[in-house]
Amino acid sequence: MTxxxxxxxxxxxESRPARRELLTRPASVDGMTIGxxxxxxxxxDVFLDRIEQLLTERGARVLRFxxxxxxxxxxxxxxxxxxxxxNLVIEALAD
Amino acid sequence: MTKPVLPDGFxxxxxxxxxxxxxxxxxxxxISRTSTLTVFTQDDASFxxxxxxxxxxxxxxxxHNDIETVPTLLRVENGVEVARTVGWSRDAWREITGLAHLGxxxxxxxxxxxxxxxxxxxxxxxxxxxxxxxxxxRRVEMATAEDEFESMFNRGWTDGLPVIxxxxxxxxxxxxxxxQRPDEVIAIAPPDLVPLTVEKVAINAVMAGCLPxxxxxxxxxxxxxxxDKFNMHGVLATTMPVGPVIVCNGPGTKRIGMNxxxxxxxxxxxxxxxxxRAVQLTIRNVGGGRPGEVDRATHGNPGKLSFCFxxxxxxxxxxxxxxxxxxxPGTDAVTVFAGEGPRCAVDQLARTPEELVxxxxxxxxxxxxxxxxxxxxxxxxxxxDHSRLFADAAWDRRRILDELHSRLQIDSNTILRGVDGMAxxxxxxxxxRTVPKFRPDGILLTHAGGGAGLFSSIIAGWANGxxxxxxxxxxxxx
Numbered sequence: 001m002t003x004x005x006x007x008x009x010x011x012x013x014e015s016r017p018a019r020r021e022l023l024t025r026p027a028s029v030d031g032m033t034i035g036x037x038x039x040x041x042x043x044x045d046v047f048l049d050r051i052e053q054l055l056t057e058r059g060a061r062v063l064r065f066x067x068x069x070x071x072x073x074x075x076x077x078x079x080x081x082x083x084x085x086x087n088l089v090i091e092a093l094a095d
Numbered sequence: 096m097t098k099p100v101l102p103d104g105f106x107x108x109x110x111x112x113x114x115x116x117x118x119x120x121x122x123x124x125x126i127s128r129t130s131t132l133t134v135f136t137q138d139d140a141s142f143x144x145x146x147x148x149x150x151x152x153x154x155x156x157x158x159h160n161d162i163e164t165v166p167t168l169l170r171v172e173n174g175v176e177v178a179r180t181v182g183w184s185r186d187a188w189r190e191i192t193g194l195a196h197l198g199x200x201x202x203x204x205x206x207x208x209x210x211x212x213x214x215x216x217x218x219x220x221x222x223x224x225x226x227x228x229x230x231x232x233r234r235v236e237m238a239t240a241e242d243e244f245e246s247m248f249n250r251g252w253t254d255g256l257p258v259i260x261x262x263x264x265x266x267x268x269x270x271x272x273x274x275q276r277p278d279e280v281i282a283i284a285p286p287d288l289v290p291l292t293v294e295k296v297a298i299n300a301v302m303a304g305c306l307p308x309x310x311x312x313x314x315x316x317x318x319x320x321x322x323d324k325f326n327m328h329g330v331l332a333t334t335m336p337v338g339p340v341i342v343c344n345g346p347g348t349k350r351i352g353m354n355x356x357x358x359x360x361x362x363x364x365x366x367x368x369x370x371x372r373a374v375q376l377t378i379r380n381v382g383g384g385r386p387g388e389v390d391r392a393t394h395g396n397p398g399k400l401s402f403c404f405x406x407x408x409x410x411x412x413x414x415x416x417x418x419x420x421x422x423x424p425g426t427d428a429v430t431v432f433a434g435e436g437p438r439c440a441v442d443q444l445a446r447t448p449e450e451l452v453x454x455x456x457x458x459x460x461x462x463x464x465x466x467x468x469x470x471x472x473x474x475x476x477x478x479x480d481h482s483r484l485f486a487d488a489a490w491d492r493r494r495i496l497d498e499l500h501s502r503l504q505i506d507s508n509t510i511l512r513g514v515d516g517m518a519x520x521x522x523x524x525x526x527x528r529t530v531p532k533f534r535p536d537g538i539l540l541t542h543a544g545g546g547a548g549l550f551s552s553i554i555a556g557w558a559n560g561x562x563x564x565x566x567x568x569x570x571x572x573x
Contacts, residue, residue, distance in 0.1 A: 005237055007262065011252050015289065072326060072328065
């Protein structure tokens with residue numbers, strides 16, 4: 001084995017994702033505005049309709065959102081709209 | 096390291112190991128008697144004994160002045176080279192020096208020898224020493240006792256197979272394959288949306304095992320997969336078994352030794368294997384697309400290591416894929432397609448093109464599910480043995496595709512949900528219609544494979560169109 005140390009170049013982006021703490025889980029949803037994001041998988045609406053019903057019964061105000069297609073990330077404007085209007089968001093992954 | 100300034104007057108670069116250099120020693124002495132001459136010697140610091148000289152020990156003078164042959168004689172004015180001759184040519188040396196009787200005792204000409212600065216054993220180290228500052232990637236020093244191959248596995252940089260350590264020397268050699276600058280951003284790499292530089296591509300191309308001449312193809316394929324229409328993020332994130340399938344076209348495929356024939360999708364050809372691998376390693380390492388993270392494939396497929404091949408253009412009776420997709424004939428190009436593994440479409444008995452397309456249509460019916468329509472595109476790779484039937488009948492691409500599509504119009508009542516005991520199928524609102532298996536441009540026709548075998552091959556795609564992934568064709572920059 002050679003004693004010379006090998007130097008190699010980092011093949012990665014050399015960036016680390018920003019880490020953000022999750023918000024504290026709320027004790028109650030009463031009075032909260034909750035966004036329901038349908039990612040457009042088939043029957044996601046069935047699931048979210050039921051969630052909306054349950055949340056409304058518990059005093060929450062529900063806003064419905066949908067991605068243009070499940071195959072692509074949510075557009076930045078949609079993410080901003082949800083963040084600006086809602087206290088919480090629930091995303092439906094269904095098939 | 097900055098380029099050394101050349102002294103004015105005449106400059107000669109020589110080495111003792113070269114017989115032509117040794118032969119010119121008296122001539123150098125003649126020049127130095129009447130003119131300002133600076134001699135740089137590459138190897139033996141004492142050579143040439145009869146003429147004052149400097150030792151180009153680190154070969155900086157030779158490297159920065161592109162000395163490929165010794166002896167080289169330069170005339171320099173105000174630090175700028177204005178004339179050059181290589182080897183010994185009596186006429187050329189006389190012309191440059193203006194000395195009419197120079198070298199009268201010597202032969203008219205003698206070829207020179209290779210400069211040490213282009214010695215294959217030295218050139219990579221010299222390139223790293225003199226141009227290494229163009230590299231900006233973080234340098235990772237391995238410990239003396241560290242096994243670099245194991246270390247690269249442990250760092251998560253590999254696709255599960257060993258990779259070549261991307262040393263600065265190797266990366267700089269890789270960069271000689273392109274005229275693009277190392278810091279040039281060629282794409283935004285999904286899924287992390289990272290600006291992707293030529294340097295990072297070159298690092299991953301070294302790891303994949305590419306030769307420098309493959310680099311423009313890797314860059315083109317990455318430009319294509321990072322195009323929003325291809326939707327690499329979705330191709331990674333889907334649970335379906337697809338990855339980028341790279342179809343290469345143009346005369347360059349032969350120049351770099353790609354395989355379009357026997358075992359075209361299989362192992363054994365360096366260019367096919369490593370170009371596709373470099374693309375995937377780049378998406379993994381720079382883009383951050385790793386299995387179990389953004390890559391959620393249920394099964395994936397072995398082609399996600401590398402799935403790249405050249406089209407057999409010479410033997411194709413229906414033109415080439417890149418030309419069909421709008422590029423001028425003869426253009427080096429890549430087309431990327433989100434595809435699963437290939438499967439065989441056998442027909443050993445068809446003797447007419449009608450029989451053959453009918454067989455193809457029956458096989459194509461089963462893509463994803465026999466009841467699935469319109470949602471998936473496909474590449475049909477026609478083998479030479481099969482394409483001969485089309486050539487003999489003078490069927491061109493349009494005719495073949497029209498005949499295929501006409502056989503792939505389906506009575507919707509046969510593929511409704513629940514029909515034939517299968518829950519899968521179309522909702523009842525599609526009853527009493529004729530529906531096409533594929534979109535009008537949903538069959539990509541290519542020609543490849545070994546010269547024997549009455550089989551063609553089907554590479555099924557993923558969700559198509561704006562909803563999913565669209566094929567993208569990009570010209571390769573020379």
